[in-house]
Amino acid sequence: MPDTKLPPALTAPRTRALALCGALIAALFGVAAFVPLPYTLTWPGVTADTLGSYQDKPVLTITGAPVRTPSGELRMVTISATNPGEKTTFWRSLRAWFDQDEAIRPTETVYPQGDPAKAEEVTAQQMVESQDSATAAALSYLHLSPDQVKVKVDLGDIGGPSAGQMLALGIVDKLAGDGKGGDLTGGLKVAGTGTIDDQGAVGAVGGVPLKTQAAARDGATVFLLPKDECADAKVNTPAGLRLVPVGTLGEAVSALDALRTGGAVPSC
Template sequence: MLNRLSRPTALALCAAPVIALLAVAGFAPLPFSVAQPGPTTNVLGKSDGKPVIDISGAPTRPTEGKLRAVTIVATGPDASVHLGDVLDGWFAENRAVMPRDAVYPTGDSTKEVEQHNKQEMKGSQDAATEAALSYLGKPSKDIEVDLQLGDVGGPSAGLLFSLGIIDMLDGDGSGGDVTGGKSIAGTGTIDAKGKVGPVGGVSLKVQAADRDGATVFLVPKAECSDAKASAPKAMKLISVSTLKGTMTALTNMEKGSGAVPTC
């Protein structure tokens, strides 16, 4: 003869495996990274007590305003991300949850990722220098440019490096500053021919720029929608695709005439 279980007892027995599963899921590491706005650095200033841009072989000019390279900070490839972290990231406006493989190559350790980012940064710096000197029509063999941004790696500061080099060597070409005295932030890779490419985490980078006082943000054209999603109404978003186009847009913005492509 079978004994009937009361309804509360039956529900408790059925719920037990679910509760156990949720408990395990809560502590199990998940294949995600959680990113948030990182620090910004004025490439016309200093980092770790040293000039971000150091130029020799040509006279430089004093600059005003700021060109802020922006970053994001993400949990490392060796870090454990749990269900609670993911849920917090999904519901927080200043965080983003991304597949770990989209942030770090599969199987890479923190040390390998750092080495990879340093190599990308070096390539980006070389391209930024070549693009800037080519824009100015100056021979690269006579001018040496040393770029450093502390522990920041990756290629996303390329556009800002090129603009900083141009500002220090020539300004806007008519005696003024590239920035027009403003605090301008931005992101974007750049190749030696001056083509600007997209990067990741733009919505978070816009938040970092706003936090640190930037009023203008330079956005790779393909990522305008991401920037608009988090930018305050007071921030001007300029859509960029080439170094020459960026310089034209900044000059026109300062003059108050001519085209300034915005997001």
């Protein structure tokens, strides 16, 4: 019968202790890989042309003034995220870390309210406020009275405040174009993001690296963004997408004019 005794080095107390520690560590990593973490997975979301339709309904319906039918596109962009109550695991988070089309963020920064129903309520209210501010900013820019001109916005169940800039530009393009009979976009596919207030100031929104991915995926060649987010936007910028930073609605209109006419265009 062959000798099956292990070498002394493999049966020594020190070796057995190290083997036990290794097994425990492996077990801990195994458990950690499946333990839910307080992080939310995000990725490029849908885009919608504010000059066109979304889910078979016009995004902008304007009454009280003549309305144009512009060419080109002015796309608002979104990011998608796992549900507020859904936890991601260590391995899923690690995979997202190395994927430029995904990002992992602390759940509290994506859903500060915690409760899923409350989160939806808040983002829906933010969208309503964004629509009102976009309308006020656009009509003020065009010197039109909100008592006369009415704007209805329909973006389905999209929430949040980040569509403000592109909604305002859509209203301006539909009502006045470039002011000379042409379109704001000059026929280009333009996307962008940014909040807007009643005075037309464009504000930061977050998630820009994912939004540029969504914009390029849906054919945009120009991306308008808040000035303060240039550094973020330059992370993994898609090839062929031109970043144009702006601080106000007026600056956004001027940038589009420069793109059409070959003038000096701001860049990140």
